[in-house]
Amino acid sequence: MLKRHEAALYATWLIILVAIPAPLVYFLNQNLVDTRQNILIYSFGVVAYVWWLTIVFLSTRPRWLDRLIGLPSMYFAHALLGVLALSFATLHKLQAFSIDETIKNLGNYAWYLSIFSIAYAIFFMSGWLVDRMRFLKRIKNQLHFIFKHQLSLWIHRLNFVIIGLIWLHVHLIGRISGITNFIIIFDIYTIFALSAYAWHQFISYDQKKYSGQVIGNFPLDATTQQLVIKLGQKAADYRAGDIFFLKFKKNPVISSEAHPFSVTSSPDESHRVVTFTIQRLGDFTKAINRVAIGSDVQLEGPFGMLDAIVADSAKKKQPVVLYGLGTGIAPLRSLAVKYANKAAIHVIWSTHRNSEIYYDEDFLSLKNNDAHFKYDVKKARFAQENLMSILDKTEISAARFIIVGSAAIVLNVESNLRKIGVAGNRLIDERLTM
Amino acid sequence: MKTRVTLFIAAIAIIATAVIGFDLLRGQNKNSPTTTVNQNVSSNNQGGKVKGKQKTLIVYFSRREAASSIYKDRVLKIGNTKQIADMIKSKTNGVEYEIVPVKDYPKSFDRTSEVAQQEQNDNARPKIKNPIPDVSQYDTIFIGAPVWWGDYPMVVHTFLDAVDLNGKNVVPFSTHEGSGLANYPEVLRRQYPKARILKGLAIRGSDVAYSRGDVQGRVDRWLTSLGY
DSSP states (O other), X not given: OOHHHHHHHHHHHHIIIIITTHHHHHHHHHHOOSOHHHHHHHHHHHHHHHHHHHHHHHTTOXXXXXXXXXXXXXXXXXXXXXXXXXXXXXXHHHHOXXXXXXXXXXXXXXHHHHHHHHHHIIIIIOSTTTTTOHHHXXXXXXXXXXXXXXXXXXXHTHHHHHHHHHHHHHHXXXXXXXOHHHHHHHHHHHHHHHHHXXXXXXXXGGSGGGEEEEEEEEEXXXXXXXXXXXXXXXXXXXXXXXXXXXXXXXXXXXXXXXEEEEBOSOTTTOSSEEEEEEEOOSHHHHTGGGSOTTOEEEEEEEEOSHHHHHHHHHHHTOOEEEEEEGGGHHHHHHHHHHHTTTSOEXXXXXXXXXXXXTTHHHHHHHHHHOTTOEEEEESSOOOHHHHHHHSOHHHHHHOEEEEEEEHHHHHXXXXXXXXXXXXXXXXXXXEEOO | OHHHHHHHHHHHHHHHHHHHHHHHHHHHHXXXXXHHSOOOOOTTOBOOOOOSSOOEEEEEOOOHHHHHHHOTTOOOSSOHHHHHHHHHHHHHTOEEEEOOBSSOOOSSHHHHHXXXXXXXXXXXXXOBSSOOOOGGGOSEEEEEEEOBTTBOOHHHHHHHHHOOOTTSEEEEXXXXXXXXXXXXXXXXXXXXXXXXXXXXXXXXXXXXXXXXXXXXXXXXXXXXXXXX
């Protein structure tokens, strides 16, 4: 990770964990006449609620925050905060007391829903468990017929019910809602987080800067589609390896939920036309081949830090190994095109089938034009001994590795790389949790 | 698009104004007891024992009817808090003073609870019917009541505002169904920064009503620990 990003990440966590809840905890402590123990118990609940709101805000993917800490860190904060908020809410729930049934029930319902919501998200939406335990992955895949991504998103939105229940719970406690400065900040936080979410969902996508049009849509192989989109005039410039969230609004052939995809093209090829390589696996991606040429598409973004990371390596003359697994090659092709002849690039591409090496010619062409460019492709995974033979000593001891692909396999590749001597702090990944 | 953005911003502005306006209005209506009490709290005024021969006053507020309405199988002849006050009186040879409001509270617990919350929201000071005792004659004052919404009932606050207990030993006790002593020590500490707030006692009302959990023994042990 870059030093600047590391500092930004620490600062972000400090702000989220301490600075944002601090005014509410301060005013509660200053104004509520109660024992220290009780105020601490109430503070646990307040902090949990503030973190819950922060989770909502992070789900709006603020681009300024992406440029500071990156989208994966933002998602990680979103997920970890959920667990932390539930822990604090549990401390509050187990120790707080109210004789009023309504207040008690509102708090209890919010807590039960939180447990369900977080357990569901950990299992179905994060890769924390399924990427590490095969039997859980199998169970998830079997249940996927019922709990489709679209349904999971709606279940995830139960978080707004939780927020509503807690909001009412607090407002009904006269001793607390009567503390004016506390309750005003409490309400401002709530309105801000919900407004940011509403803006993101209902307004932001219609801005001209997000507009685009499909100008190409063709299969690369039996399960992979290439989508070419012409960006609108006001769209922000993208960088190599960036991510856009694509949304097809009011298109009868495909769901209107936004989904993330990495760019395959490099801005050096055409900064107004962007190409995506999409594996047709889920409900959304299976329908992508039916999107007609000329369809309107909204592109939220671009997000990503891979370009900045490779640029940093190029500046330091540090070799870069771009390790793609299947369609994980997409952002790496973009980076390879941009940084060939500017940095020592080594592309490693592991595929399922021979037919999947749809960018083979591009990489061979880069290799022909750049003496330092290395390219290895294989229709299978690279075992440790394969890696030892294709990576030179400098790469093992000094190169930065960027690995993109299915989460479980990425973890496996990283384990192999560590075993042959690659330091963990030089491994950067983008995991695609299916 | 511009119209939608304008409408969105207008809607958020209206919601924010309404919510914050409501918060401010509620704050104005409530001269919160949480903000008006003396904030200069000494941290060394809790614990310890009474010293020497003490003149003791036991102030209590008890609601026999409201408590009875909770226990379906039992009608209380004496309120739970009064029972504790009587135990304190017999061990300390103190004098009892019952806080009796001018306007009686409803007989049912639920209705009493509603009135109590409204009084708390309004930071009310319900009037007391019987004359306030001359507290200057006493060295130690016990002050007990059922916990209502995490606090002393507001009629007890009326009493607390009417007397100056600085320089005296002040001992809280409560009957409750889960709140413990609630904020009682903190209320007394803030109200009387120069008083010695001694260790309080919290007893579950249902333990008193059903004579469970050796209530008498607990009260005796507590009073012994205070030096009686």
